[in-house]
Amino acid sequence: MTFDNEVELHKVKEIFPEARMVIRIRCDAAVAQCPLGMKFGCNPHTEAPHLLNVARALGINVVGVSFHVGSGCKEPAVFRKAIFTARQIFDYAATLGYNFNLLDIGGGYPGDHGTSIDKIAEIVNLALDDFFPDPMINVIAEPGRFYVSSAYTLACSIHSIRAVNVEDPVTGHNTVNYMYYINDGVYGSFNCILYDHQHIVAQPLKKHTGNKFYPSSIWGPTCDALDQVIDKTLLPEMKLGDWLVFENMGAYTLPVASPFNGFPIPKVHVVADENIWMLLKDIFPLSESHFVIGNTPANLRLGLDIDGTDTWSLPALPITIPVCGNGGLIEEHVLEFVGPIE
C-alpha cells in the first residue's frame, strides 16, 4: 500500500503492521490532462525523509517508491526527473537500513488514436539504465488511459434540434446556430468532459458532400443545462435521427456514468469477427448479448448504413421552428424529416 503522510503510517501500524508499504512522492508534469499531485504524493525533499524516519521508528516495512506524474502527461521528460528523484529516496532509505526493491512509475501514458508511447518509453528506459541498473529492483507501472483511451467509438443519435438565430456583433448579420440534442451526455459517457477534461470531437457518421457548415452545439438528454457535450463546433446541417460518432471514448467514460434523470447507462456492443468473439465471449463482463456478429442488432442499426431488413420510422410530425432572416423578420422554417430510417 502507498502512503504519503504520517497519519497513514500510524493507522497501518495499528491495523496491519505487517503490510509492505510504498512511499508515494510528488513529481508533476508541467502539463497534464488530469494533474494528481495536489491530492497525492509527498514532497520528496522536505517530507519524504521525515516520513521514512517515522516509518522506521514504527517498524513499518517500506519496500519502495511510487509516483504518478499526472494522467495525460504532456511532458515526457518529467519521467526522468521522477525516476532520478526516486533514486535519491532509495539511497536515503538505505541510510536508515531499508533495502527497497520496488519502483512504481505510475500512469500518465497516452492512448488516443495516433498517439505513441515511444517517446516516454525511451526516456523511462534510459533513466532506468542510468539510475536503476540493478536487475533485482522490480519496476512496475500502472497504465490506465494507455489501454483504453481508444477502446471504443461512441455513436449517438440526434433526437431533437433547435435552430437559434445569433447576431454577429461585428457584421450585424444573423446566422443560424444549431443545437443538437443527443442520447448521451455528461451524466453518461461524456462525464469525461467534467472529470477528465477531455476535448471532444464530433463527426457525422454519414459522409457530407456539401460545403455548408453551421455553428453548432451538442447537448446531452438530461434536464441539466450543464449537460453540454460540445460548446461550439462546425457541422453540416444534421437531421433528426442522424448519427454523430465520437472516437477515443474509452478512458474515464462509462465507468463513471450514472442513470441520472432516468436515462440508462449506454450499452456496449462489441463489433468483432467470429474469431475474436470466440476469444472474448467468456470473459467477464462481456456476454453474448453484447456482441454483434453478422447481423447488427436492431437497436444499433437505426440510421446506420448497414445491410438489414429492420426499419424504424421517426414519427411523421412536421416540426416548425421560428428562424430570424437577415432582416430580423421571423420566418417559419419547416424541418423536413428524412423519412424512414433504414
Ligand SMILES: Cc1ncc(COP(=O)(O)O)c(C=O)c1O
Ligand atoms: C494511482 C493511479 N495509478 C494509475 C492511474 C492511471 O493513470 P493513467 O490513466 O494516466 O495511465 C491513476 C489514475 O488516476 C491513478 O490514480
